[in-house]
Amino acid sequence: MKEKQRLFILALDGTPFSLLNRLMDEGVMPNLRELVKTATFRELHSVQPPLSSVAWASFMTGGKPAQHGISGFVEREPRTMDWFVPKADRLKLPTVFQILSDRGKRVFSMNVPLTYPPFKVNGILISGFLNKDIGKGTYPPAVGAFLKAKGYVVDADIEMAKRDLQSFFNELWDVLEKRIEMMWHFYEQEAWDLFMTHIMETDRLHHIFWKYFAHDLPPFAEQFRRFYGRIDALIGKVQQKLSDDMALLMLSDHGFTELKYEVYLNRWLAENGYLYFEQVPPKSLKDLHAFSKAYSLYPGRIFIHLKGREKFGSVNSGVEYERLCQELSGKLLKLRDPQNKPVIKEVRRGYELYGIPPEAGNQMFTDPLRLGIVPDLLALPYKGYDLKGVLWHDRLFDRKVFSGTHTFVDAFVLGKGISIPDSVEAIPDIFKVIQSYFGIGKS
Ligand SMILES: [Zn+2]
Structure with missing residues (x-):
């Protein structure tokens, strides 16, 4: 057997460990069933907050949000109260693709979230989630024109699900098929040391169709299984193509569960007298009234309206800040859903879970004026509650499509021909697994 030198990574966004086990038991995924007999296969934790942007940034850099600089889909600039969507150009740490490129390795990366705008690698980078136009989303640029001409798209249109579920399912299928077709095209054409494809369609499938599968509701319970049958066929082909010098790594970035309720935390803050707006409904964070004490961004990130940090902040650092953090935490833990079930399991200080921001240096990193993108509080819900961040919603609890x-x-994480030590617990640890495989850094 040749020495392992090349690595194939297949990423399934949002695919739970428990779901794969169930589908293997049901006979839906025979290829995976065969594969796990000779592979490491186990549960993996995500990162807080467990979102694709944040988790794949952790995968690529090994950092937590305060270190890699991506803390959610939306971020705010407290001095101006502008909000924006953080993209790859805000990453503060080098990615595994760049590190390998610098060492002369050939890299192929397809559809990994937070690789837009595309950056230079020694190979090909096809950006994923947060890019709308594949024609402008690749390195080198000519690859984008090629993919566009082939009908490749970055993501299925989830808005379609609000109009017609079957059309959305069909679209998901088509997007997946095209991605697989193009993946094999590059696999055959290109020389590479690291080849990575990310499948976003699993996450989309779960967001829309989870309850059908969970409760065995026709017609989508069966279609959900058929979708994973297609993923299993892909896994089977990947196995066939693995040569002796290649290892396989598969993983997801977070788990999934049935949605109980969307919870509109800014509604809760307003109802409890912590949040006021200049106009109703507010158009943006700039409509926050100076009287406001706190506001929230998705998911469960709570920022204190702090004097000296937020543009019109009213809360003083020190005793007032500490008292407010405690008061909000205590009240949030008492929040109950319409079935009288508790919603919030835990409220933590942001710096406890986000890592220490590098800009804090050797100073006390708990100084709220120095927290940067780290939220003051992070509300962690019980399973099934989605803590929404929109500023204005007409009710506290809701459920839609x-x-x-x-x-x-x-x-989950699966490795064949690559060592996944027991110390690997969460997605930021995978960065080291890849580095060790290629003989970079400490193992
Ligand atoms: Zn998702």
Whole structure:
């Protein structure tokens, strides 16, 4: 057997460890069943907050949000109260693709979230989630024109699910098929040391169709299984193509569970006298009234309206800040859903879970004025509650077309021909697994 030198990574966004086990037991995934007999296969944790942007940034860099700089889909600039969507150009740490490129390795990366705008690698980078136009989303640029001409798209249109579920399912299928077709095209054409494809369609499938599968509701319970049958066929082909010098790594970035309720935390803050707006409904964070004490961004990130940090902040650092953090935490833990079930399991200080921001240096990193993107509080819900961040909603609890939501636990990792030590617990640890495989850094 040749020495392992090349690595194939297949990423399934939001696919739970428990789901794969169930589908293997049901006979839906025979290829995976065969594969796990000779592979390491176990549960992996995500990162807080367990979102694709944040988790794949952790995968690529090994950092937590305060270190890699991505803390959610939306971020705010407290001095101006502008909000924006953080993209790859805000990453503060080098990615595994760049590190390997610098060492002369050939890299192929397809559809990994937070690789837009595309950056230079020694090979090909096809950006994923947060990019709308594949024609402008690749390195080198000519690859984008090629993919566009082939009908490749970055993501299925989830808005379609609000109009017609069957059309959305069909679209998911088509997007997946095209991605697989193009993946094999590059696999055959290109020389590479690291080849990675990310499948976003599993996450989309779960958001919309989870309840059908969970409760065995026709017609989508069967179609959900058929979708994973297609993923299993892909896994089978990947196995066939693995040569002796190649290892396989598969993983997801977070788990999934049935959505109980969307919870509109800014509604809760307003109802409890912590949040006021200049106009109703507010158009943006700039409409926050100076009287406001706190506001929230998705998911469960709570920022104190702090004097000296937020533009019109009213809360003083020190005793007032500490008292407010405690008061909010205590009240949030008492929040109950319409079935009288508790919603919030735990409220933590942001710096406890986000890592220490590098800008804090050797100073007390708990100084709220120095927290940067780290939220003052992070509300962690019980399974099934999605803590929304929109500023204005007409009710506190709601449910619409989405029927699944993310979990921190129950992601998975699978390795064949690559060592996954027991110390690997969460997605930021995978960075070291890849580095060790290629003989970089400490193992
Ligand atoms: Zn998702």
